Amino acid sequence: MQPKRDPVTSLREAFPDAIQEVVEFRGETTVYVTPAALPEVARFLRDGDGLLFNFLVSVVGVDYLPEQPRFAVAYHLYSLLYGHQLRLKVRLNEDEAVPSVTPIWPTANWQEREVYDMFGIPFTGHPDLRRILMPVDWDGHPQRKDYPLGYETVQFSFNFDEIERNKPYAKG
Amino acid sequence: MTIAPEMIKWEGTLEDLAHLVSPRALTGETVLLNMGPQHPSTHGVLRLLLELEGETIINTVPDIGYLHTGIEKNMEAKRYEQAITMTDRMDYLAPMSNNLVFCLAIEKLVELDVPERAQVIRVLMAELTRLNSHLVWLGTHAIDVGAMSMLLYCFREREQILELFEIVSGQRMMSTYIRPGGVWRDLPPAFMPALERFLDYFPARVDEYEALLTNNPLWIDRTQGIGIITPEDAIAMGLGGAILRASGVNFDVRKAVPYSGYETYDFNVPLGIHGDTYDRYLVRIQEMRESLKIIRQAADRLKKLKGPFRSDNRKFVPPPRSELGRSMEAVIHHFKLWTEGFKAPKGEVHVMIESPRGVIACYLSGDGSNKPHRVHFRTPSFINIQAIPMVARGHLIGDMVAIIGTMDPVLGDCDR
Numbered sequence: 001m002q003p004k005r006d007p008v009t010s011l012r013e014a015f016p017d018a019i020q021e022v023v024e025f026r027g028e029t030t031v032y033v034t035p036a037a038l039p040e041v042a043r044f045l046r047d048g049d050g051l052l053f054n055f056l057v058s059v060v061g062v063d064y065l066p067e068q069p070r071f072a073v074a075y076h077l078y079s080l081l082y083g084h085q086l087r088l089k090v091r092l093n094e095d096e097a098v099p100s101v102t103p104i105w106p107t108a109n110w111q112e113r114e115v116y117d118m119f120g121i122p123f124t125g126h127p128d129l130r131r132i133l134m135p136v137d138w139d140g141h142p143q144r145k146d147y148p149l150g151y152e153t154v155q156f157s158f159n160f161d162e163i164e165r166n167k168p169y170a171k172g
Numbered sequence: 173m174t175i176a177p178e179m180i181k182w183e184g185t186l187e188d189l190a191h192l193v194s195p196r197a198l199t200g201e202t203v204l205l206n207m208g209p210q211h212p213s214t215h216g217v218l219r220l221l222l223e224l225e226g227e228t229i230i231n232t233v234p235d236i237g238y239l240h241t242g243i244e245k246n247m248e249a250k251r252y253e254q255a256i257t258m259t260d261r262m263d264y265l266a267p268m269s270n271n272l273v274f275c276l277a278i279e280k281l282v283e284l285d286v287p288e289r290a291q292v293i294r295v296l297m298a299e300l301t302r303l304n305s306h307l308v309w310l311g312t313h314a315i316d317v318g319a320m321s322m323l324l325y326c327f328r329e330r331e332q333i334l335e336l337f338e339i340v341s342g343q344r345m346m347s348t349y350i351r352p353g354g355v356w357r358d359l360p361p362a363f364m365p366a367l368e369r370f371l372d373y374f375p376a377r378v379d380e381y382e383a384l385l386t387n388n389p390l391w392i393d394r395t396q397g398i399g400i401i402t403p404e405d406a407i408a409m410g411l412g413g414a415i416l417r418a419s420g421v422n423f424d425v426r427k428a429v430p431y432s433g434y435e436t437y438d439f440n441v442p443l444g445i446h447g448d449t450y451d452r453y454l455v456r457i458q459e460m461r462e463s464l465k466i467i468r469q470a471a472d473r474l475k476k477l478k479g480p481f482r483s484d485n486r487k488f489v490p491p492p493r494s495e496l497g498r499s500m501e502a503v504i505h506h507f508k509l510w511t512e513g514f515k516a517p518k519g520e521v522h523v524m525i526e527s528p529r530g531v532i533a534c535y536l537s538g539d540g541s542n543k544p545h546r547v548h549f550r551t552p553s554f555i556n557i558q559a560i561p562m563v564a565r566g567h568l569i570g571d572m573v574a575i576i577g578t579m580d581p582v583l584g585d586c587d588r
């Protein structure tokens with residue numbers, strides 16, 4: 001077994017241009033990388049000696065409206081062998097795409113579909129990029145900050161007719 | 173009223189799924205069959221589009237359906253303490269685990285300490301939740317495979333755990349008992365005697381389940397060699413919990429990344445060998461015994477351990493009700509916390525814990541206001557259902573119910 005290596009120094013050695021920023025907060029390390037370099041960095045982290053981040057815990061989309069670049073995708077990695085954790089983060093503008101990491105960690109398949117469905121971030125090279133939580137013909141991406149929360153009026157006897165009029169389906 | 177053609181919502185055509193089924197499905201040589209959402213083993217909204225050759229499953233296309241709870245979006249519109257109530261509704265068989273992961277994330281974000289008694293109560297509740305969830309799993313899995321009486325026995329025991337929850341929180345399922353900085357209130361006097369009664373009663377019941385199932389030839393026929401997952405596949409698919417450990421991978425968050433003082437308890441992590449449905453059953457049964465061990469240790473500690481059940485940091489934790497009559501400061505804290513809540517700094521944290529179904533992780537990002545900027549839960553059911561096509565390939569359609577059951581999905585846990 002190779003001795004454990006610090007992922008940040010290893011990444012700085014191997015990819016001096018791809019690392020944008022490294023943030024430490026509450027004992028967690030976040031490494032910001034450029035979208036183009038993501039697959040290489042991910043493969044390096046999964047297979048590199050002393051790194052072996054073989055467990056992708058989660059893929060999270062974040063909307064930072066009104067900041068620019070607007071979106072971010074965060075990948076939370078864990079190494080079953082060494083027990084260390086790392087967050088990879090990619091910042092991107094509204095019309096940018098991220099390379100998919102599904103070939104590297106198959107578990108990313110549905111998680112990337114979810115980010116695509118909820119934020120409208122496309123993933124290039126994804127084997128099956130369809131909506132997953134919303135119907136195929138749904139307009140908009142619900143977890144964007146500019147998407148309204150929405151509500152349904154509670155039906156009482158005094159507003160029964162009005163609400164019923166706006167419901168086109170399920171008429172007896 | 174007649175429905176105009178453009179109003180009929182169509183979910184897509186077979187061409188949209190062509191890359192997921194074999195070419196023979198498009199020519200009609202193999203049969204495409206929808207299993208669920210009405211099938212009793214598919215938990216309400218899960219639909220599996222099976223491609224069959226004879227009775228053999230060639231491909232599966234899972235569709236997790238539309239529960240539309242919108243929990244993550246709703247949490248962004250609520251203050252931190254209000255948002256805890258939403259986490260109960262996510263995975264309704266393991267509410268305390270969801271409370272716990274969200275509270276741990278809040279505590280990490282705002283740097284809030286938890287007193288020791290609260291830590292022990294949390295561990296106790298998390299393990300009771302594991303028993304609660306495994307009992308429902310065992311009952312429904314057995315009834316899917318064909319053993320009717322297991323469901324009745326398991327729900328009989330689960331009832332007692334729900335009663336314990338009712339004693340501490342006033343609610344049977346949506347407890348919202350674990351709060352930032354500790355728990356909602358101390359254990360009431362009726363709790364410990366009830367827990368002792370349960371601990372006396374329950375271990376023999378686990379033996380009974382094993383007597384019914386473990387050596388039962390029908391049970392063995394239906395589960396051994398079904399849905400084998402190799403350790404490599406399990407890691408690649410990100411599976412967690414009993415499913416991962418039944419494949420022989422020794423990964424338990426309680427041991428690997430301890431939280432709430434789990435490192436001070438004495439318990440084992442059961443592992444399987446073959447990674448089939450039967451091993452997953454054995455691992456979960458063993459987990460129930462290990463949970464009982466932890467509960468016993470926690471109960472013994474609670475007898476000796478006195479002290480606060482919640483942090484006294486008044487920036488984040490409201491004062492006890494009894495102080496409101498005496499202290500103006502307490503009134504101010506109480507008013508501020510229940511009208512404005514507390515503010516969390518700008519930053520992001522990620523916490524994972526071991527829920528009954530596997531690894532549940534919470535990503536919490538604050539923006540300096542009193543509401544979370546983004547909450548995301550990595551829920552185990554979502555990941556487990558994703559693995560069903562891989563597990564089911566090559567099995568008979570009758571084995572599908574055993575495979576769904578062994579994945580232990582909760583569809584509320586799968587939705588966002």
